[in-house]
Amino acid sequence: MSRVTSGIDLGLGYQDKVWVPSVTYHQELSLSNFPWFRIGWGVRGWGYYAGRTDMLPKSSALNADTLKFGKVSSNGISFLLGANFRVWRFDIGANTDLVGLAFGLKRQALYAADGLYDKGGEHYNAYLKSGPATLNALPLLMDKQNGQSEAYVRFWVTDRIGVKVAYVHGRVTYASPEKLINGQTRYSATFGVPYVALSFPLYN
Secondary structure, X not given: OEEEEEEEEEEEEEEOOEEEEEEEEEEEEEEOOEEEEXXXXXXXXXXXXXXXXXXXXXXXXXXXXXXXXXXXXXXXXXXXXXXXXXXXXXXXXXXXXXXXXXXXXXXXXXXXXXXXXXXXXXXXXXXXXXXXXXXXEOOOXXXXXXXXXXXXXXXXXXXXOEEEEEEEEEEEXXXXXXXXXXXXXXXXXXXXXXXXXXXXXXXX
């Protein structure tokens, strides 16, 4: 027989003035033959708030242009997949976003080009009002997407509350209102933060 468990994690990641709050609803399925191993899925609502941030085009681009923000704020909701092992009162696992939506305030970004690529076209050295890229998929593998992945350990203090400690790796992506060098419109930056959450099981 299969067994489904579910819960909610409510927590915050932080490092170097980068704030990454999130709330995650998760379900796990374990099979009777392998009760210690569980496949998981869920929905993550997240935020990303930081100060000065430089965003680059996709890594395969030959140009060295940059969108330079004084402040960024992005929010989103994502569907995730993951897996974990249950060892006594510990859940040891990882998950990653598959698809999601992002939204947030549009902010002014200075468009700059460095090194040999010092000609950024008509928008070079100008301010562009840019906002979070809306539609996103596979941020762990694709470099112009919003989303997160995490590796975590969750300890169940009691049957009704747990503490989750994780490392969150993510990407924040903004979309330019104009096509820039090589037709680029999406610019992104990666981040990594330690994360702590309270966990609450849900009972059917």
